[in-house]
Amino acid sequence: MRAQLEVIKKGVHIVVATPGRLKDMLAKKMLNLNNCRYAVLDEADRLVDLGFEDDIKEVFDHFKAQRQTLLFSATMPAKIQNFARSALVKPVTVNVGRAGAANLDVIQEVEYVKQEAKTAYLLQCLQKTPPPVLIFCESKADVDDIHEYLLLKGVEAVAIHGGKDQEERDYSISSFKAGKKEVLVATDVASKGLDFPDIQHVINYDMPAEIENYVHRIGRTGRCGNTGIATTFINKNQSGTTLLDLKHLLQEAKQRIPPVLAELNGPMEDVDAITNTGGVKGCAFCGGLGHRILDCPKFEHQKSVQIASSRREDFGFGGYRGEF
Template structure:
C-alpha cells in the first residue's frame, strides 16, 4: 500500500461523528447534575381535607347561620357599636416616642409639695361622698383627694386669695371644689363641666403654684424652661388663658414672691418677641399647637424641665386636626409629667384615648358630658332661609347689648357684619380668614363695650369668656350638637342667666334636629312644634341605652342618634378620605391654625 493511502486509512479510523451544540450542552448539564449530591426527597403533600360531596360551602354556611343564636335588633345594634368603637379607639398611645421606645411605664403619679389641711385629710369617705352628691360631682379613680369648699383650705398665698376676692370669686364652683385638690395633689385628671363653670382656674392656679415652687427651690437660668404648658385650640382662647395667669402673677410679684415669666406662644405674632422671653428663661407657656411645634422643631425652646401639661378643650384639639401636632410636642418631653384634660364636651372615645397617656387618672364630672348649661334659656325659632337676616334685627331687640351672633361659614359672617353696619349697629366680626390683629381688636372692642355685637364663626365659641353676654343668636343651627353646646355656653356664665335663640329650617338634617330636641328635653326647655313632630327612628331608644349603658352617641354626645349614624364621624371619615386623595395626587399643603 502506498504511503498516502495508508495515511488516509488511519484518518478514517480516528474520525468521530459531529455532535450538535444543543446535544453537547444537554450532555454537559446531565453530567453536572450527576456530580451534585442528591437532594432530599420532598415531603409528600398533605392529604386533602375530607370533603363531603353531598353538601356545598353555601349549604354549610346556611347551616351555620341557622345554628347561630338569634340576636334581637337591639343586640345587633350594640354589637355594631362595639365594633365601631373598637375601630375609633385603635389609636397610638399619647406618650413620647422616647418613652415608648425604651418601654418606660409610669405607675405612680407625680408628687407635689402640696397637702390638704389635716381636717380634710381625716375627712371620712362617707362625708366626702355626701359633699360630692350635694354638689352633683361624679368622680372616678383611686384615692381621690377630698373636696374643698373654701379657697383657704387649698393653701394659696394671700395675694392669690386677695385677687380672687377682688374678682368676686368668694366660693369655689363644683368643678373647682373637687378639681383643685386633684390638680394640686399632682394627679392626672380629666375634667368635664358645662361651659362657664370655672374650669380655667382649676388648671391655671395649680400651674402657678408649680412654677412658684420650682423657682423658689432652684431659680431658672436664661434659656431654661418651661415648667408647665397649656395648649389651646384657638389663639383667642390662648390669649384669654394667658391674661388670667398674668392676673395672678402681678400681685404675687408685688408681694415679694419670685418673678414668674409666662409666654404667649401663638401664630400671627412676631416670633422674635416670643424668643426674647425664652432667652430670659420662661416658667409657663400658653400656646396653640402650630407655633409651639415650630419653636420646638427649630430648637428655640426645649421641654426638658416640663412636668405639667394641660390640654384645654381637649376634644376640640383632636377634632380640629391638631392630634399630630400635639404628638410632636409631647415627643419633646423628657420625663414624667402631670397631664390634665378639660372640656365641656368629652366623648367616650376621647376619654379612652386620653387614658392611654395618664397615670392613675381621676375623672371629675359635673353634669353629663355634652349637656347644655341649665342657666341658659334656649329658644328655637323656625325661620325661612330668606327671612333670617330680617328676623335677626328683631332678635337683637330682645335684650340689651352685648350680643353674640354665630354662623357656620365666613361668607355669612361678612354678610351679616356689613348688613348690621348699614343698619347703624355697632358690630365687629371674627373668623379664621382675618389676620391676628383684626381678630384681637374685634375681641378687645367687644369685651370693653366699644362694640355692641360680635359676629363670628365657631372660632369664637371655644372657651372664650364674655361675662356680660345676655343673648346668643345662632344664625344657623350647626350640624354637630357639640358646637351648639359651646355656642350657647358663651352666655349664662358664672351663675348668671342668659338667652340663646336658634334659627332652624329645612336646611338642617333630621339627625341634627333630633339632637336639638333631646337636648331641650334634657334641660326641660320649651319644645317648638316643628321639633315635637319629629319621631325618633329608634323605637327602643331607652331600652338600647339601658342595655348598652350609654345614652346617645359615644362619638359626639348627641342624644338623638347612635354612633352608627353620627354626622361628626361621617365628616371625619370624609376629611380622612379627602386627605388621602390629596396625598395620592400630590396635593395638600400647610394647614394653618384656627
C-alpha cells in the same frame, strides 16, 4: 418668634402656646421642657378635631421627667377619649355635669324662621336683651352680610371669621370686650377658647350641623353663675339628625320644645331607648342624644376621610400629602 424667644430666655413659669409653634421651638432647641411637670390642654376636643393629635404627642416626648397632664373639654366624643387613653397613664375623668350637656343657666329658645325672613327677624331678636349680643353664622359670607346689614341699621357691630387678618380679629374682640361695640357676628371661631364674661344673648342665625358646636356656642352666655338667653333659628335646611339631637338636648335641660321639634320622631324617642347597649347615652361617637352611632354623620365623615387617606397611601401618594 424672636420677641417670644427674648421673653423665654429671661425665664418663665408658664408657657401658653399653640401646638405648632411649641413643637417648632422645641425642635429648634430654643426651648426645653426638662423642668416642666404640668401639661394642660384647653379645648382638647377641638385640638384633636383639628388634627393636632400627633403634634401634641411629639411635644409630650420632650418631657424629661414624670408629668401630670390635664385635658379640659366641654364635650367628650370618642375621639378625645381614645386620645386620652393613648396619651395618658390610667386617665381619670372628672365630670362637672354631663359632658356635652347644655348649661342649665342658659334659657334656650328655638324658633322656626324661613330662610328668606331670618335677616329681618334678627333685628327683633336683638330687642330681647340689652347688649352685649353674640351672633353665630355657619359661613364667612353670612357673617360679612349680617355685619354690613346691622351697620346699615345703625347697630354698633363688629365681625370675626377665619378670613380676616389677626389685626382685624384683635380689634373686633377687644372693642367688643370693652363694651365699645354691642354686637359681635362670628363663625365658630368664636365658639371656643374666647371668654366673654357678660354676654346677655347668643343668637344662632344658623343651627350648626353638629350638636357639639351648638353646646359650645350657647355656652358663651350663662357663665360664672349668670343667666343668659340663646335663640336659635331653624328651618327645613337642617338635617333631621341634627334637629332630633336638639330636641333631646332641650328635653334634658327641661326647656320649652317648639311644635316643629315636638312633631319629630326618630328611633330614639323611647326614653329608655336613649341608652345604648354599652350604657352610653345617645351616640357613643359624638355624644348627640337624638341618634346612635350607626346614624352619626360625624362618624360617617371620619370613616370617609380615613378611607380616602388609606387610598392615597395605597397608591403611593402618602409621602406627598403635605404638597397637595
